Amino acid sequence: MTVLGVLLRKELLEIRRTWRIWVLPAIIMFIAVTSPILAEITPGLVRSLAGSNPDVVIELPDPVALDSYRQLASQLNQIGLLALIIASAGIVGSELRSGTAILVLTKPVSRRDFIVSKVLANLALLVGATIPAVIVCWLLTLAIFGEAPIGTLGAVIALWLVAAGGMLCLMMLLSTLIPAQAGAAGVGIAAYAVLSMLALWGPARSWTPAGVLHGITAVIEETPSGIVGAIVATVVLSVVAVALAIRRFDRSELAARERSS
Amino acid sequence: MSAAIELRGLTKTFGANRALDGIDLDVPTGSIYGFLGPNGAGKSTALNIIAGLSRPTAGSARIFGEDVTTAPDTVRAMIGYLPDVPGFYAWMTGEELLRFCGQLFGLRGRTLDERVAALLDLAGLVGVRTPVGGYSRGMRQRLGLAQALINAPKLLLLDEPTSALDPLGRKMVLDMITGLAGRTTIFFSTHILDDVQRVCDRVAILDHGRVIVEAPIEELLERTGPRDLLVELGSPDEAATIATALAGAAWLSGQTLDGARLTVTTTDPDTAMREIPREIGARGLLLRRMELIEASLEQVFVDLIEQDGR
Numbered sequence: 039m040t041v042l043g044v045l046l047r048k049e050l051l052e053i054r055r056t057w058r059i060w061v062l063p064a065i066i067m068f069i070a071v072t073s074p075i076l077a078e079i080t081p082g083l084v085r086s087l088a089g090s091n092p093d094v095v096i097e098l099p100d101p102v103a104l105d106s107y108r109q110l111a112s113q114l115n116q117i118g119l120l121a122l123i124i125a126s127a128g129i130v131g132s133e134l135r136s137g138t139a140i141l142v143l144t145k146p147v148s149r150r151d152f153i154v155s156k157v158l159a160n161l162a163l164l165v166g167a168t169i170p171a172v173i174v175c176w177l178l179t180l181a182i183f184g185e186a187p188i189g190t191l192g193a194v195i196a197l198w199l200v201a202a203g204g205m206l207c208l209m210m211l212l213s214t215l216i217p218a219q220a221g222a223a224g225v226g227i228a229a230y231a232v233l234s235m236l237a238l239w240g241p242a243r244s245w246t247p248a249g250v251l252h253g254i255t256a257v258i259e260e261t262p263s264g265i266v267g268a269i270v271a272t273v274v275l276s277v278v279a280v281a282l283a284i285r286r287f288d289r290s291e292l293a294a295r296e297r298s299s
Numbered sequence: 300m301s302a303a304i305e306l307r308g309l310t311k312t313f314g315a316n317r318a319l320d321g322i323d324l325d326v327p328t329g330s331i332y333g334f335l336g337p338n339g340a341g342k343s344t345a346l347n348i349i350a351g352l353s354r355p356t357a358g359s360a361r362i363f364g365e366d367v368t369t370a371p372d373t374v375r376a377m378i379g380y381l382p383d384v385p386g387f388y389a390w391m392t393g394e395e396l397l398r399f400c401g402q403l404f405g406l407r408g409r410t411l412d413e414r415v416a417a418l419l420d421l422a423g424l425v426g427v428r429t430p431v432g433g434y435s436r437g438m439r440q441r442l443g444l445a446q447a448l449i450n451a452p453k454l455l456l457l458d459e460p461t462s463a464l465d466p467l468g469r470k471m472v473l474d475m476i477t478g479l480a481g482r483t484t485i486f487f488s489t490h491i492l493d494d495v496q497r498v499c500d501r502v503a504i505l506d507h508g509r510v511i512v513e514a515p516i517e518e519l520l521e522r523t524g525p526r527d528l529l530v531e532l533g534s535p536d537e538a539a540t541i542a543t544a545l546a547g548a549a550w551l552s553g554q555t556l557d558g559a560r561l562t563v564t565t566t567d568p569d570t571a572m573r574e575i576p577r578e579i580g581a582r583g584l585l586l587r588r589m590e591l592i593e594a595s596l597e598q599v600f601v602d603l604i605e606q607d608g609r
Contacts, residue, residue: 044402048388055390137386141446144350144380145403146372292352293343 042151045142049159058125063167065121066114070171073109074178077101103183104190104258110175111194111255115201122164122202123226126209128219129156130287135217140292149288153210157280160206168199193257197265200272201250205230207276211283214290247272301364303328303454303484304349308358311344311508318344320508321358326486326501328363331476333499333516334488337604341508342488343383346458349486350380362454376404379447379483383458385439389432393424393442396431397449404450418445421475437468444475455485461494473498492597506604519599527592528563528571533585535559544578559587 039047053059081098088096130153133139142152172195180186208229212222236248243249249268256262304326311319319341326332336342347353348360351371360367362374387396397415406414419425422441427434431442440460447455457476461469477498479485489495495502496516503513512519532538538561542554550567565571568591579586 039402039407041403041405044399048399052388052390137382137384138388139386140352140380140382141386141400142403144352144375144378145400145450146375146405147403148372291347291354293347 041147042155045147045151045155046158049155050162053159053163058163061125062121062163063171066118066167066171067174069110069113069118070175071178073113073175074106074182077105077109077179078182080105101183103179103185103187106175106179106183106186107191107194107258108255110191111198111258114194114198115251115254118198119202119205119230120227122205123209123230124223126160126206127213127223127226129160129210130213130283131217131219131222134292143292150284153214153280153284153287157207157210160210161203164202164206165199168195168202190258193261194254197250197254197257197269200269201247201254204247204250204272204276204279207279207283211279211286214283214287243268245271247275301328301361302326303330303363304332304486305361305364306345306349306358307361309345309348309355309360310357311341311348311353312356318508319348319355322505322508322510324503324510324513326484328484329481330501331480331485331499332487333495333502334486334505335490335492335495335502335600336488336505337490340505342490342505343458344508345505346380346456346486346488350378350456351375376450377453378456379450379452379454380456381440381443381447381458381460384463385443385446387431387434387439387442390430392430393422393427393434393438393445394419396442397446400446401449406449414449414451418448421445421448421478423471435468437464437471440464440468440472441475444472448479452483455479455483457485457487459489459491460487462489462491469494492600504600504603511603526565526568528565528568528575529588529590529592530561530563530575530579530586531588532559532561532579533587537584540582541575541579541584544582545575548574550574 078101081101084096084098088094130139133142139152143149172191176186176188176191179191205226209222209226212225216222216225233248233251236242236246237252239248243252243262244264245267247268249262249264250272253262253265253268257265302325304324306322306324309319309322309324310317322341322345334342334345344353348355349362349367351367351374354368362377365373365377367374388399391399394415397418398411401411401414422445424438424442424445427438431439434442440463444457444460447457460476461472464472473494476485476487480498487495487499499516501513501515502519503510505511530538530541532541535556535558538556538559542556542561545551545554545563550565550570551563552566553564555562563571563575572589572591575589576586
């Protein structure tokens, strides 16, 4: 097994043995379970609320399977991405603070392998957390609405994985630049807010990651224009972010942490 | 054979602060080398450079002839490093941690199994199944030393390995280090002089980023200024008589009388040890005891640091 393989195995074992196995998968699963249920009960809830006031008349169509996907896309786009940003803000910084980076990097290990193993392990966690959640969402949608178009759900999830993967790579870079987890998370959330605003502006949706963010919900109605360019841009920028993270980490000076007592 | 560590003009600055100021040092292969200095002298900075964690501003550091900045992987394959406060993955057991570290050095199969078992035994951690997060400080330090030995390093770098430990933990770690004598070169940074005197055979003293002295410990102790001789006579009167008789001797730099005990401070212990019994014998007095008081490294250290400060 190569050094990268050893590091990757350690990262995956760490995910399995610590809180990290629960946080992101639990949040994504929660979103997946609640989306079809919310889609089913929301119109009824709104009608019953409006029914208490005879002056208000609200007409809502009966919910359909695509409403379940809309809920899923919307929640993944917001809660899912924010959870990912917060959970991954300390990927590198936590190892620097705890001194474990020094344990590893005084062995014949390249700093590139150190970073790449973290990127690969966290992408695996993202995909591993998403797939079972998607299956649950599809089954619940089918059970509740009697239909569940796989193609549309597949498009939503593919775009979510591109956006989340891109955000993960950005957080890797931020974690090498800002060792404090709260600082990296703050900048990550700011970057997400900027992208969300750009997603509202049509011209920015082509050839920027904002297009992918917009596409997660828009793809349920129709294939968004410029989505291919946005995907390409996100993938390219993700690779650039990881390359910059490696370069930055390679040049940074590490020092053993100081004794606390 | 090249020196285990060869530092030439090693300089490290942090802004206006000159942490290392052109250090030249040769650490002989096979030695247990004490790297002494007060807090802030630059010991950890030098170790960080030698371990490849930090880059020098100027000068060079070579490990067995390999430059730490141009051949970092070659250097890291030859060293074991225990930082001041070792960091571990809290969720791993000690055995898992040693296996992980061994695999990073390319160790596999039976070699890895045997080495992990031997090091767990050396560290007194056989059968400990709790994750490292639950270890005491002493256990963590012993595990830190064990992981630093997993590759059977040619050079073991220890940064203040005992300074956070209780007396028992300290003894266990020092015993581990002593047990390695002759098998590897050990470069041992500390400010605990007793530890250095106990396990090291050579020492360099660092202050304000400069090496102010470098020598074998015995030579350093002998090189120091006046030494004390404790002379015990038959009675206080006899001690006073001898004190009077010795006054004015060229080798005498001071004396203190305490009952029948006379402490003689001398610049020439050999002459003093010949002359004092002769004076006592010539007067028919009783010499109960005469002992050359060993110079302590602590005294040498304090003297040198004070001289450097001046």
